[in-house]
Amino acid sequence: MKKSHHRLAGLLAILGLAVTGLAGTTAPQARAAASPPRTIPALQQWTPGTGTSYTFGPASRIVVDSAYAAQLAGEAATFAEDAGQLTGVTAPTTTGTAGSVVAGDIFLTLGSTDTGLGTEGYSLSVGSSVKVQATTGAGAFYGTRTVLQLLKQSATIPAGTARDWSSYRERGLMVDVGRKYFSVAWLRNQIKDMAYLKLNYLHLHLSDNLGFRLESSTHPEIVSGQHYSKQEITDLIAFAAGYHVTVVPELDMPGHMDTILAAHPELKLRAADGSTPDGGNIDLSNPASYVLMKDLITEYLPLFPGGDWHLGADEYGADYARYPQLAAYAKQQYGAAAKPKDVFYGFIRWADAIVRGSGRTLRIWNDGIAAGDGTVPVAADITVDYWYNYGLSPQQLVSAGHLVQNGSWTPTYYVLGGAKPDTAYMYQQWNPGIFQGGATLTDPTRNLGSTLHVWCDNPNAETESQIAGGIMEPLRALAQQTWGSPKPVSTFSAFQPVIAAIGHAPGWPGDVAAGDLALNRPATASSTETADFPAAGATDGSYGRRWSSQYSDPQWLQVDLGATYNIGEVKLTWENAYAKAYRIQVSNDGTTWTTIYSTTTGAGGVDDLTGLNGSGRYVRMYGTQRGTTYGYSLWEFEVRGPSHPDPNLALGRPATASSTESNIATLGPSAAVDGSTTTRWASNYTDPQWLQVDLGATYNIGEVKLTWENAYAKAYRIQVSNDGTTWTTIYSTTAGAGGVDDLTGLNGSGRYVRMYGTQRGTGWGYSLWELEVHGR
Numbered sequence: 018m019k020k021s022h023h024r025l026a027g028l029l030a031i032l033g034l035a036v037t038g039l040a041g042t043t044a045p046q047a048r049a050a051a052s053p054p055r056t057i058p059a060l061q062q063w064t065p066g067t068g069t070s071y072t073f074g075p076a077s078r079i080v081v082d083s084a085y086a087a088q089l090a091g092e093a094a095t096f097a098e099d100a101g102q103l104t105g106v107t108a109p110t111t112t113g114t115a116g117s118v119v120a121g122d123i124f125l126t127l128g129s130t131d132t133g134l135g136t137e138g139y140s141l142s143v144g145s146s147v148k149v150q151a152t153t154g155a156g157a158f159y160g161t162r163t164v165l166q167l168l169k170q171s172a173t174i175p176a177g178t179a180r181d182w183s184s185y186r187e188r189g190l191m192v193d194v195g196r197k198y199f200s201v202a203w204l205r206n207q208i209k210d211m212a213y214l215k216l217n218y219l220h221l222h223l224s225d226n227l228g229f230r231l232e233s234s235t236h237p238e239i240v241s242g243q244h245y246s247k248q249e250i251t252d253l254i255a256f257a258a259g260y261h262v263t264v265v266p267e268l269d270m271p272g273h274m275d276t277i278l279a280a281h282p283e284l285k286l287r288a289a290d291g292s293t294p295d296g297g298n299i300d301l302s303n304p305a306s307y308v309l310m311k312d313l314i315t316e317y318l319p320l321f322p323g324g325d326w327h328l329g330a331d332e333y334g335a336d337y338a339r340y341p342q343l344a345a346y347a348k349q350q351y352g353a354a355a356k357p358k359d360v361f362y363g364f365i366r367w368a369d370a371i372v373r374g375s376g377r378t379l380r381i382w383n384d385g386i387a388a389g390d391g392t393v394p395v396a397a398d399i400t401v402d403y404w405y406n407y408g409l410s411p412q413q414l415v416s417a418g419h420l421v422q423n424g425s426w427t428p429t430y431y432v433l434g435g436a437k438p439d440t441a442y443m444y445q446q447w448n449p450g451i452f453q454g455g456a457t458l459t460d461p462t463r464n465l466g467s468t469l470h471v472w473c474d475n476p477n478a479e480t481e482s483q484i485a486g487g488i489m490e491p492l493r494a495l496a497q498q499t500w501g502s503p504k505p506v507s508t509f510s511a512f513q514p515v516i517a518a519i520g521h522a523p524g525w526p527g528d529v530a531a532g533d534l535a536l537n538r539p540a541t542a543s544s545t546e547t548a549d550f551p552a553a554g555a556t557d558g559s560y561g562r563r564w565s566s567q568y569s570d571p572q573w574l575q576v577d578l579g580a581t582y583n584i585g586e587v588k589l590t591w592e593n594a595y596a597k598a599y600r601i602q603v604s605n606d607g608t609t610w611t612t613i614y615s616t617t618t619g620a621g622g623v624d625d626l627t628g629l630n631g632s633g634r635y636v637r638m639y640g641t642q643r644g645t646t647y648g649y650s651l652w653e654f655e656v657r658g659p660s661h662p663d664p665n666l667a668l669g670r671p672a673t674a675s676s677t678e679s680n681i682a683t684l685g686p687s688a689a690v691d692g693s694t695t696t697r698w699a700s701n702y703t704d705p706q707w708l709q710v711d712l713g714a715t716y717n718i719g720e721v722k723l724t725w726e727n728a729y730a731k732a733y734r735i736q737v738s739n740d741g742t743t744w745t746t747i748y749s750t751t752a753g754a755g756g757v758d759d760l761t762g763l764n765g766s767g768r769y770v771r772m773y774g775t776q777r778g779t780g781w782g783y784s785l786w787e788l789e790v791h792g793r
Contacts, residue, residue: 065176066175144176195229221265421463480561493519538579702781
């Protein structure tokens, strides 16, 4: 009989939740952690305790202080939903006082008198229960993100207290949806992931040379085919607000207006010879241009309720001498001493008046603001996003009265098909106080923070999945640096295991199909190109992160499956740097290897190698000849067992059980025979319990496969019956260890098959992702 002990199947496997300590509701006495628990960003302050550690269990509740029930209702609901996705347990939310909290509960409250926490800080007290206290809902929310990250790693949290607060007001992500349309689902996932990291600022660059992405009632002629409806934007903003993320829109003007001007060529800025060398620039000397731009600004201001409106205002009119109409218009509007560029500065003043009139703050990029090239001042109340060392320095901007945000190219620019952040530099040397070119400020309080920028100049160079994978580590480094807490480790290479442990936000979608034995298993390689492309990037379930080797032959990537498996399929998803000649090898000890597949004609793309015949704990790709001058690079390395030759007789058949946990419909017996490893049956927390399936006819039974959730059976029997009343045992054990029990070589027959559990392996009940039955 095959006995497979591997990671938890389904949702918990994807999330990588450590289940140590989930066995019961009684918190263990544990030695408090002297060093702070691992979180991203790290905690500002942690004081270890000496008492009882906290354990999340089946009786845990989320208790909201009744004095602040209305203020914290949204935060509690979001936390409950996320905790349920993370753990598979629906913790009830209730209101009460501190005195009503019992062991296993998580208590949310406001009323903190700790002024050092600011508006986004919180305190965390961990003992037999957890208390999150803040002065605002945002602070309490960030406290729940810390709790989620700790529960991701273990159901037990060491006793202690924390004080945690942000060092910068703005911490976030900019996405160039103007050049590349991103699905709403992708944006929602990023919002959840941002919030998980305590990032709070989502900047949507909605228009550029390759697209205009908003539904328009005033100018439908300019809207790209792929665009967002106003209802989609309204819903997205509301969703983001639930995660304390502010959405800031940008309609780029007066440059980068190619898509708009394609519908209005009469408004293009033309040189004296009639040409349009800057085809995306609108003619600021034409009154009709202002009518069009005002239509758009005033149409969309009500759609975005946040406090900021980004105008763009970058890269306009590099050579004003070519456009004599601008010089003439400047003098007409701003006097005889006006310079050609005053048309640009005057436009900013004009737009600022509209935006300020709606109670918002105008934001612009920095590159257009210089010294001595105009007479019209740029209002000091405009916020400037500093991306490159053009024009005024950050210090000069601050001295002129502006607030600034550090959007420096290095290290915050992620360009599709182009430049990428140096994440090691970002984590090890950089901080938000270092602007492009090394510039700094004498008054750091004028610096709002920083964002990671996803620019889509080459929109088809990367998929949504690849972009999500590519920004995963830079976002986490940025979260650490903008929160400003002491770094948990000194080097980026040491930070990468922390990233892996924290993972993505609950509910993050995986790319790989179910049954990947290599998913999140330890991976090693002969070499890595840089720290940005570790071996683990090929076994993380994402087609967006990858392993990449040095530029030499041979190279290898191997994964430890954690137990010996029969191998029937290996799927290699290559990046451009593929293998022309390679072998797939298996090993029981990681030293002696057996080749189960080889080729000398690899062509890249996806190699889905089925029908393989081999077994081992370790599987590797051993490359002997590169297909390019680069190294070897894999988006994902998937390993699966053999395809089953016999159908699953239990699939979709009627199932019944001794009980269903708390009578929760979604945990009913049918969930264990639906063919999905993301739905499950769960029983009440007593012995014995059983699950049975009616096959509809009598079959000879040769195999039963049990895919356990963490609530497994230590002792159980597999039984068959012809009538559902009289049972015959065909397998029994008292040493069950969970994971997957693939019981082969069975000998019995019956119409009914059941798992009869006599001793639980945890303090929970019994829970199966899937009960499969195969004939012989």
